[in-house]
Amino acid sequence: MDDYSNTCPLSQKQLLDDYFMDHRAQLLALAAFLDRFERSNLRNAETDFRIEAFKEALHLLVGPGPERARRVQLVMSDQNLDLLDVRDSQSAYGAPVHPAPAHPHDEQEGAQ
Amino acid sequence: MNYIDLHAHMISRTTDDYHRMALTGCVAVTEPAFWSGRDRLGPLAFADYFDHLTTFEPARARQYGVAHYTWLCLNPKEGEDRELARQVLALIPEFLDRPTVLGIGEIGLNRVTRNEMATFLDHVELALEHHQLIHIHTPHLEDKYKGTKVIVEALARDPRIDPARVMVDHAEEHTAPMILEHGFWTGFTLYPRTKASPARALDMIEMYGPERLCVASACDWGESDPVAIPEFILQARRRGHGDLLIEQMVYGNPARFLSQSPKFKLPRPGVAVSTD
Numbered sequence: 001m002d003d004y005s006n007t008c009p010l011s012q013k014q015l016l017d018d019y020f021m022d023h024r025a026q027l028l029a030l031a032a033f034l035d036r037f038e039r040s041n042l043r044n045a046e047t048d049f050r051i052e053a054f055k056e057a058l059h060l061l062v063g064p065g066p067e068r069a070r071r072v073q074l075v076m077s078d079q080n081l082d083l084l085d086v087r088d089s090q091s092a093y094g095a096p097v098h099p100a101p102a103h104p105h106d107e108q109e110g111a112q
Numbered sequence: 113m114n115y116i117d118l119h120a121h122m123i124s125r126t127t128d129d130y131h132r133m134a135l136t137g138c139v140a141v142t143e144p145a146f147w148s149g150r151d152r153l154g155p156l157a158f159a160d161y162f163d164h165l166t167t168f169e170p171a172r173a174r175q176y177g178v179a180h181y182t183w184l185c186l187n188p189k190e191g192e193d194r195e196l197a198r199q200v201l202a203l204i205p206e207f208l209d210r211p212t213v214l215g216i217g218e219i220g221l222n223r224v225t226r227n228e229m230a231t232f233l234d235h236v237e238l239a240l241e242h243h244q245l246i247h248i249h250t251p252h253l254e255d256k257y258k259g260t261k262v263i264v265e266a267l268a269r270d271p272r273i274d275p276a277r278v279m280v281d282h283a284e285e286h287t288a289p290m291i292l293e294h295g296f297w298t299g300f301t302l303y304p305r306t307k308a309s310p311a312r313a314l315d316m317i318e319m320y321g322p323e324r325l326c327v328a329s330a331c332d333w334g335e336s337d338p339v340a341i342p343e344f345i346l347q348a349r350r351r352g353h354g355d356l357l358i359e360q361m362v363y364g365n366p367a368r369f370l371s372q373s374p375k376f377k378l379p380r381p382g383v384a385v386s387t388d
Contacts, residue, residue, distance in 0.1 A: 002289075007318040009352040018350065069312065073286035077257035084225040087192045092223070092253035 004066060053095035113355065115341045115362035116140045116379070118370070119218075119247075119281060119301055119328035122169055122180065123161075129331070129338040134176035136342040139363075139379035142181040142370065143169060144218035144247050147189040149333055155199035158186065162203070166210040179379055181370070183217035183247045184208070191222065191231035201234055208242055214373045215239060217247025218281060221259040224251060229262065236267070245373050246278045250287060252306060260287040268294045277372055279326070282307055288316055292324060297369050301330035302340035310344040314351055322357060326366045 010018070037051065045051060057072045065071075078096035117133065120141040133141070143165060145158075152158060165182040173180035184207055186200040207213060216239040221228045239246045251259035264280065267273045275295035283291055283298045284307065291298045300313040308316070313327050329340035337343065341362055348358045370376040 002319070004319040008315075009318070014352075067285070069315070070285040073284055074257065076254055077286060078254045079257060081258050081261060083229055083262070084223055087223045087225045087228070089223065090189060092251065092255050094253045096254045 049097040050093065050095045113137050113345055113359060113362065114139045114379070115345070116142075116366040116370070117329050117331075117338075117341055118142050118279070118326050118366045119144060119299060119330045120338065121146055121330070121332035122173065123164060124333035125331060125338055127172060127175075130173055130176045130178060132339055134178055136339050138178055138341070140179040140181065141173065142183065142214060142247075144183040144249070145185045145187060146218060146249075146332065147187045151190055151193075155196065155203055158200045159203050162207045166207060166212055170212050179377065181212045181214045181376060183215050183245075184213060185216050185219045185235050186231065187218065188220045188222040188228055188232070188249055188251070191219075191228040192225060194227050194230065197231040197234060201238060204238060205242065208244065211375055214370060214376060215245030215247060217245075217279075218249035219246070220249035220263060221251050222255070224255055224259045224262060229266075232263070233266070236270075236273070240272055245370075248278065248280045250280060250282045252282075256282070256284060257286050261290060264290055264294050264296065267296070279369060281328070282330070283316075284308055285312070285316060288320060288325075292320060295324075297324045297326065300325065300327045302327060302337070302344055303330060304335050304337060310340065310347045313344060314348055314353075317357075317361060322360050322365070324365070324369075325361065326369065327361055328366075 008015070053076055057075045060068055060071050060075065076095050080096075114137045117138055117140070120133075120143055122130070122141060122143050145161065145165065148161075152161075162184055165184070169182070170180040184204050186197050191197060204216070216235050219232050219235040221232060236246065238244075248263060250256055250263065260280070260283070267275070267278065276297070279297040279299055280291045281299035282301050284300075288298050288300075300308045300316065302308060302310050302313060307330065310327075317325055327341060327344050329338055330336060331338040331340065345358055345362060348361075367376075367378050371378060
């Protein structure tokens with residue numbers, strides 16, 4: 001793994017002074033989303049592939065080691081390099097799943 | 113600061129956006145052919161689209177002193193239809209001589225299927241046959257890693273491909289290193305939700321260095337920002353980077369890549385560029 005230490009030109013103190021509030025808000029949004037998920041009136045996706053990938057990625061955030069963004073990306077990626085025989089849907093889901101279900105947003109998203 | 117937006121789907125944007133881009137320093141855009149949000153009804157729809165990209169958009173941009181260039185292809189989302197791909201590929205050569213066409217793009221993969229791969233390779237052959245630059249779309253979200261790896265390895269195996277003439281776009285943390293290692297140009301597209309934010313693009317520039325890296329808005333009909341590059345410039349300054357590095361990212365690097373096409377005229381600060 002490459003060593004990227006000292007590549008950010010700001011000090012840790014400057015990073016906190018300038019960006020802590022932004023990321024505090026993002027952290028709370030994430031916490032509230034997980035609370036909302038648990039409060040749902042229909043618990044029909046407890047083991048959905050997206051929430052499973054989400055939880056796995058959250059462990060990486062609090063664990064040791066560099067390149068958390070790259071490692072989270074890999075958790076959210078399909079690493080099977082086989083080509084699909086036919087297209088299963090027009091849009092991606094955000095986390096890997098096989099076989100893929102019908103995509104809920106196929107008619108609404110997918111700009112390049 | 114003047115900038116070049118190397119990836120902007122202006123057909124989806126209003127004239128107000130050209131105005132805002134010009135006000136914030138945009139001197140040139142390049143517009144890859146892409147998916148309109150629905151599959152087109154047949155090859156004639158593409159002929160009309162290519163004509164629009166090479167006539168109406170340059171004229172609209174010129175009113176604001178912005179040079180407009182384009183790339184042509186059948187986009188990856190429609191690449192599954194091999195018959196349509198054959199028909200559209202047959203249409204493209206008649207447009208390649210138009211003065212604002214820089215190359216073939218944005219070609220690539222969407223769900224990473226066998227048909228998409230065959231259509232992608234057909235486009236690569238067309239680009240080689242006509243000595244065109246290549247602009248590549250890498251897939252979205254969970255498909256990005258595998259799609260980028262398949263594309264990069266296929267191109268790297270072909271000795272006819274000069275990586276310096278290929279831009280692999282929509283790179284992120286898990287794909288940028290493999291693209292750069294193979295010698296290709298690498299693009300970061302600044303999207304509000306998917307792809308790379310300005311802050312994350314800056315992180316990657318800090319980690320990988322500025323060589324062969326570009327940033328672009330990739331603004332289109334979806335949730336996107338036509339002035340994402342000025343936002344990137346602002347965040348880079350807040351991060352403590354000097355104008356030399358920032359200008360390399362938003363002007364020097366894209367100009368270096370695009371100048372490999374003899375049709376690309378380097379915009380000079382304060383001078384409107386005619387692409388006639």
